[in-house]
Amino acid sequence: MNSPLNAMAVVTLLSDFVDGTSMALSEDTEAETLNAYMTAAAGRLWAGIQQxxxxxxxxxxxxxxxxxxxxxxxxxHAKVMAYLQSDTGSSEESNKLKAIQAAGVEIAPHIGKASERDVLIRGQQRDLTAQARAKGFG
Structure with a gap:
């Protein structure tokens, strides 16, 4: 995957919380794919966000x-960071999403506990609070 001259792959977890806040946390990984990372390190980033x-x-x-x-x-990774800092729902966000997809960034939902798995399966996420509707993360 990466030559010794390149940095390791970076995994970023973005989570939206019921109080209207969001948090993104990243870590370097030697995993070759997102699936390999999720299989080997299930919950590690989530635990860091919780702490x-x-x-x-x-x-x-x-x-x-x-x-x-x-x-x-x-x-x-730089493209992911730029995407996360763009205004939610803007054309800039749409363009940056296309850029990360073109760069081969793998994207997947991250499940922390059984109740979240149910939310994902049923597609019944909570309504956003007024604070969560604010534009941008940075």
Missing amino acids: RRLARHLTRERRGPGTLYFASTAEA
Whole structure:
């Protein structure tokens, strides 16, 4: 996958929470694919997000499943970060989503617990709070 000159792949987990906040957390991985990462390290990023939110006295209850982005190159990771910082629902966000897809970024829902699996299977995510409808993440 990556030559020794390139950085390792980066996995980013984006989660929206019921209090209207969002959090993205990234980590380097030697996994070759998103599936390999999810199989080998299930829940590690989610645990990191839970710990950070607990330290900040924020809710740890998600609105629904989070989203994992697997970027195999530094360029692809930069595109993921630019996408996450674009205004929600904007044409810029749409263009940046196309850019990350063209860069080969793998995208998949991330499930943290049984109730979130049910939300994903049934497609019954909670309505966004007014704060969550605010534009952009950065």
